[in-house]
Amino acid sequence: MPPLPRLPLSAVFPPPPPPGVAGDPGVCVPGGAFQRVSAERAVVLGGPAAILLQVAHPLVAEGVAVHSDYASGPARRLLGTLQAALTIAFGDTEQAHAIARHVGAQHARVRGTTRRDAPGTPAGTPYRADDPDLALWVHATLVWTARRVAQRYAGLVLTPAERERHWQESKPFARLFAVPDRVLPGSVAEFDAYWERTVAALVVTDAARSVARDVLTQRTRPPLPGVAALARSVTADVLPPHLAHAYDLAPTPGRRVAAAALRGGLRTARPVLPRALAQWPHAEVARRRVRRAPSPDPSPGPAALP
Incomplete structure (x- = not known):
């Protein structure tokens, strides 16, 4: 088997999108709770945990195992997901819709039936990436993980009212990825109930463990000793405990200390920390774009009355 590809360290710092249309707020509330959480660079630490939560759903795991290239380039896929999420959170309206169309075109090809039995999911169960329930689960993992990591690693603690706004402001993001209003929890309390119910039913299959091994392997060029072990420690800290154990990521004393x-x-x-270091540059591009006045309409106005 050929060696897995490595990425230069610069790839971990995705560049911001072009400035975009002056005055365009984009699809997410400018400066709102969702953008505040998404802006924190520390949130990237939760990327592996979000992926492992996603593939703990057997239908998502099957789609990834059959249709994804995680095994040939998991780091590249993680960073591609990060760039897409940042573009939607902070890009202008067209930038957000363009990246969503690109991702949607890729997801349209992901469909099939499961090859093996899993608890609650017999072989032959159909799946498709644009299934509203699966799309909701993927969105939920991003919302929950970002909120948890921002609190634990950046000290960004949201009040109950801010948690409500964070959830409500995430909904335009979800709609761009084929999550219809009929399946979106109406409030953060309903979201929390959905989360607990779904997490309790997750199953870590062999396909999910294979994804976990690939995602948690060190891929930078040059290699950085200790990064993979630290990623496993953080992922064990972020995941719900029973899932961490199922992925063989039990929070050992060494992992707890790290x-x-x-x-x-x-x-x-x-x-x-200066804001330029603590936050993604995408957030500053969005702030400047929203502050800029749109260009005057070049079309002639109505003729003046004599």
């Missing part, structure tokens, strides 16, 4: 040290360091540094 995650606690990183949490403490980041939370101590965050209040004094």
Whole structure:
């Protein structure tokens, strides 16, 4: 088997989108709770946990195993997902819709039937990436993981009212990825209930474990010793405990110490870090775009009355 591809370290810092249309707020509320959470660079630490939560749903795991190229380039896929999420959160309206169309075209090809039995999912069960319930689950993993990591690693604690706004402001993001209003939980309390119910029913299959091994393998060029072990420690800290154990990521004393040290360091540094370091540059591009006045309409106005 050929060696898995590596990425240069620069790929971990995706560039912001072009400035976009002046004055265009995009699809997410400018400066709202959803953008505040999404802007934190620390949220990227939850990327592996979000993927592992997604593939703990047997239908998602089957789609990834059969149709995805995680095995040939998992780091590239993770970073592609990150760039798409940042573009939708902070791009102008057309930029957000364009990336959603691109992702939707890729998802349209992901369909089939499961090849093996899993608890609650017999072989032959049909799946498709644009299934509203599966799309909701993927969206939910991104919302929950970002909120959890922002709190634990960046010290961004949301009040109950802010948690409500964070959920409501995530809905335009969800709609761009084929999640209709009829399946979206109406409130954050309903979202939390949906989350607990769904997490309790998840099953970590062999296909999911294969994805986990690929995602948690160190892929940078040059290699960075210790990064893979730290990623496993953070992922064990972020995941619900029973899923961490199912993925063989039990929070051992060493992992607890590593995650606690990183949490403490980041939370101590965050209040004094310049915004340019603490946040993705996409957020600053969005702030400048929204502040800029749109260009005057070149079309002639109505003729003046004599």
